[in-house]
Structure formats: C-alpha cells, structure tokens
Amino acid sequence: MTPAARLAAAASILDSMAQGRQPAETVLKAWGAANRYAGSKDRRAIADHVYKVLRARGRLSWIMGGREDGRALVIGSLHAIDGLSLEEIEALHSGDGYGPRPLSKQERSRITAGQGEVPGWVAAGLPEFVVEDFKATFGDRWAEEAHALMTPRAPIDLRVNDAAATVEEVEAELRAAGLEVSRTPWSVLGLRVPSEPPPNIQALDGFKAGKFEIQDEGSQVVCWLAGAEPGTTVVDYCAGGGGKTLGLAQAMRGQGKLIAADVVNKRLENIRPRLKRAGVEAELVLIGQNGGGLEAVNGQADLVFVDAPCSGSGTWRRRPEDAWRLTTEEVEKLHALQVRILSQATKLVKPGGRLVYVTCSMLARENEASADAFEAANPEFRPVPVADLLSAPQLSAAARTKLAELASGARLRLSPATADTDGFFAAVYERTA
Numbered sequence: 001m002t003p004a005a006r007l008a009a010a011a012s013i014l015d016s017m018a019q020g021r022q023p024a025e026t027v028l029k030a031w032g033a034a035n036r037y038a039g040s041k042d043r044r045a046i047a048d049h050v051y052k053v054l055r056a057r058g059r060l061s062w063i064m065g066g067r068e069d070g071r072a073l074v075i076g077s078l079h080a081i082d083g084l085s086l087e088e089i090e091a092l093h094s095g096d097g098y099g100p101r102p103l104s105k106q107e108r109s110r111i112t113a114g115q116g117e118v119p120g121w122v123a124a125g126l127p128e129f130v131v132e133d134f135k136a137t138f139g140d141r142w143a144e145e146a147h148a149l150m151t152p153r154a155p156i157d158l159r160v161n162d163a164a165a166t167v168e169e170v171e172a173e174l175r176a177a178g179l180e181v182s183r184t185p186w187s188v189l190g191l192r193v194p195s196e197p198p199p200n201i202q203a204l205d206g207f208k209a210g211k212f213e214i215q216d217e218g219s220q221v222v223c224w225l226a227g228a229e230p231g232t233t234v235v236d237y238c239a240g241g242g243g244k245t246l247g248l249a250q251a252m253r254g255q256g257k258l259i260a261a262d263v264v265n266k267r268l269e270n271i272r273p274r275l276k277r278a279g280v281e282a283e284l285v286l287i288g289q290n291g292g293g294l295e296a297v298n299g300q301a302d303l304v305f306v307d308a309p310c311s312g313s314g315t316w317r318r319r320p321e322d323a324w325r326l327t328t329e330e331v332e333k334l335h336a337l338q339v340r341i342l343s344q345a346t347k348l349v350k351p352g353g354r355l356v357y358v359t360c361s362m363l364a365r366e367n368e369a370s371a372d373a374f375e376a377a378n379p380e381f382r383p384v385p386v387a388d389l390l391s392a393p394q395l396s397a398a399a400r401t402k403l404a405e406l407a408s409g410a411r412l413r414l415s416p417a418t419a420d421t422d423g424f425f426a427a428v429y430e431r432t433a
C-alpha cells in the first residue's frame with residue numbers, strides 16, 4: 001500500500017470506530033481480515049496511525065475546528081504530531097489511486113491557521129470533565145498524571161503462578177522466546193515485557209501450562225493487599241474475566257473456599273479455562289443485579305473483594321479510544337452502581353471479616369466519592385489503614401515503602417505516573433459488628 005492509501009485506511013477505521021464501542025484492536029483486526037491485500041507492515045503502520053490519533057483526539061479535533069471524522073483527525077495528526085508541512089500533507093492527498101482526496105479550502109486553512117491558545121484539557125488529550133476531576137484530585141500534578149495515562153506503549157506484566165513455577169523459570173522461558181524481560185518492582189511474582197513488538201504470550205508453553213498469566217502489576221498489588229489467607233472463605237464479588245480471582249486463589253494457596261460471582265454468565269464461563277490452566281478451583285456463581293444467589297454465604301465470608309464496574313479510565317494508556325466514549329452521565333451511573341454493589345456485598349462479610357473496594361478508575365467520582373458514600377451509610381465497616389495491609393509475602397520490600405508513601409490513610413491510588421502501573425484505587429474495610 002502507498003503511504004497515502006494507508007492514511008485513507010486509518011481514516012476509515014477511525015470512522016468505523018466512532019460508530020460503535022468496539023475496542024480499537026478489534027476494529028483493526030476486522031479491517032485486516034476484510035482487506036487481505038494489506039501486508040503486515042501496512043497493518044502495523046495503519047494501527048500506529050490510528051493509535052497516534054486516538055491518544056491526541058481532543059487536540060486534533062480542536063485543530064480541525066471541532067471536526068471529529070477520521071479524515072480530519074488524520075490530517076490534523078500529520079500536521080500537529082508528524083510535523084508535516086502543508087505541501088507534504090497535500091502531496092499525500094492527491095486523490096491518486098487509493099489515497100485520500102485533495103484538501104478542501106477549509107482543511108488547508110486549518111493547517112495554516114496554527115493552533116492558537118490551546119485550553120489545558122485539549123493539550124492533555126482528555127475530555128474536559130476528566131481534566132476537571134484530575135485537577136481536583138492531583139492539584140498541580142494533574143498534567144503529569146494525564147500525560148502518563150495517555151502515553152503509548154505500556155508494557156505487559158505477567159503474574160507467575162508460584163504453585164506451578166518459579167519466577168526464575170518463567171523468566172528463562174521468556175528470554176528463550178526472545179523477549180526482553182525484567183522484574184516488576186512491587187509484586188515479587190511480577191515480570192514485565194515490552195509491548196512492542198507485540199509478544200504472543202498465549203502461544204508460550206508456560207502460559208498454556210498455567211505457569212503465568214497476563215496481569216498488570218497494579219492489579220496484582222491490589223490482590224496482595226486484600227490479604228486473602230489459606231483456609232478462609234473469599235468471595236470475588238465482581239469476578240468478570242477472573243483476573244483477580246486467580247490472584248486471590250494464589251494467595252489462598254488452594255486452601256479454603258473461593259467463590260467467583262458476577263451478573264454476566266459469559267464472563268464467569270471465561271474464568272473456567274483460566275482456573276483449569278492455573279490448577280485452582282473456585283465456585284462460579286451467577287448472581288442477580290440485586291445480589292441474589294449468594295444467600296448461603298451471608299455473614300460467612302472472611303473476605304469479599306469488590307472489583308466494581310467502572311470507567312476503566314486507569315487503563316486508557318492501553319485503550320485510549322475509551323477516553324472519548326466516556327460521558328459524565330455514565331460516570332454518575334457507575335458511581336451509583338458502585339455504591340449499590342458495595343452495600344449488597346456487605347451482607348456476606350462476617351464480623352471481623354474484610355470488604356475490599358477496588359476500581360481501575362482514575363476518577364474521584366468513582367473512587368473517593370464512592371468510598372465516602374459507602375462509609376457514610378455503613379459505619380460498622382472500619383477503614384483499615386493501608387500501612388496495616390503491607391505484610392503480604394507477595395509484596396516486595398520496596399512496595400511496602402512505596403505503597404505507604406502513596407497511601408492516603410485507608411485509601412490507595414496507583415497510577416501510570418506514580419507507580420508505572422495502570423490506574424487503580426483500593427480501600428479495605430473491616431466489619432466491626
């Protein structure tokens with residue numbers, strides 16, 4: 001494909017993404033399958049361009065006078081990110097072959113006009129209401145947090161299943177597969193590999209044998225903080241794909257009762273092969289929206305882990321397209337749902353047991369505000385200071401210092417800027433009565 005044809009393809013992929021809510025990765029794969037003439041280099045170049053645009057979407061739309069279509073965003077990116085001159089952009093828009101049609105008068109004037117005074121949220125590459133939330137949470141550091149969140153090429157973290165392999169063994173297998181591998185700083189079971197070129201982790205023998213799983217280090221850390229003990233009853237209340245279920249199972253060393261619950265059966269079914277691979281067991285329970293289905297566990301659980309539905313804004317460095325799909329209305333709905341789920345989950349916790357609230361959100365409305373609302377309505381749940389949660393053997397000595405530093409009393413935030421992880425929030429409560 002010519003460079004111009006690749007640009008036309010990137011623009012049309014951005015347009016199809018705008019019509020739905022599918023992840024960029026899925027849309028790119030579908031495009032590749034439908035356009036077999038595109039070679040791997042073409043697909044790579046097109047994907048790079050699409051992601052480049054998604055990470056800077058607000059700024060590019062601003063430059064192009066508020067236009068949000070793929071063509072305008074691509075033209076804006078050639079100018080503002082790639083630094084091409086008007087003549088160079090015009091050469092790529094000659095209309096020849098499969099390339100995009102020539103620039104209109106308005107498009108040309110957008111390029112020559114310069115960017116003018118750019119508002120902070122535009123420069124940050126995030127929706128305006130997100131920037132307002134960040135300013136309230138991070139003060140002067142908001143732009144640093146925003147920048148790290150939208151920076152490309154987040155590495156891929158793995159959690160070694162220490163019941164099946166040692167960290168050294170897995171490290172050796174990854175090296176033998178030609179991957180550059182390092183230890184993660186906070187989870188002693190974590191390994192990190194670069195995301196470029198994309199490694200095929202699932203094809204490795206060790207993965208198939210359950211020796212390791214893909215899990216961001218932040219997600220590992222919140223599992224370890226929860227303090228799941230062998231021989232106890234643990235409920236993973238919003239089990240989803242089972243990432244945390246497997247971490248909790250590992251902390252329990254296969255001893256005790258682990259229940260993975262969710263309102264979506266398909267998600268629970270996806271956990272089954274992962275449990276099998278890891279060689280651990282969990283009871284899978286489909287619950288109703290009101291929490292029905294877990295009555296047998298009422299007042300019995302030592303630990304209820306609520307990895308609540310959230311905006312997923314902590315993972316925007318991996319899925320920048322989601323930033324532009326989130327609305328304030330959705331965040332309000334999520335906040336209400338989070339508080340409702342927490343209140344339902346309280347029933348399961350036995351006196352002296354723990355309730356853990358976790359999100360992979362960066363937004364205060366879903367983190368501190370949901371924790372505030374829960375605490376106000378449930379005074380029998382005592383917030384446990386993060387400093388009292390750091391004894392898990394899976395946390396490194398460096399993590400104990402770092403997490404104590406990052407904690408604000410009984411609440412912890414991890415972020416790409418502060419911990420080099422995805423964004424996470426955690427608050428742990430103990431039932432006093």
Ligand SMILES: C[S@@+](CC[C@H](N)C(=O)[O-])C[C@H]1O[C@@H](n2cnc3c(N)ncnc32)[C@H](O)[C@@H]1O
Nearest residue numbers: 238239240241242243244263264289307308309
């Ligand atoms: C953030 S995801 C969980 C991710 C998962 N824990 C992991 O580590 O892979 C939130 C999950 O909550 C589930 N959920 C939504 N509403 C719920 C409810 N009322 N009760 C329990 N789970 C709910 C969703 O189906 C979704 O799977």
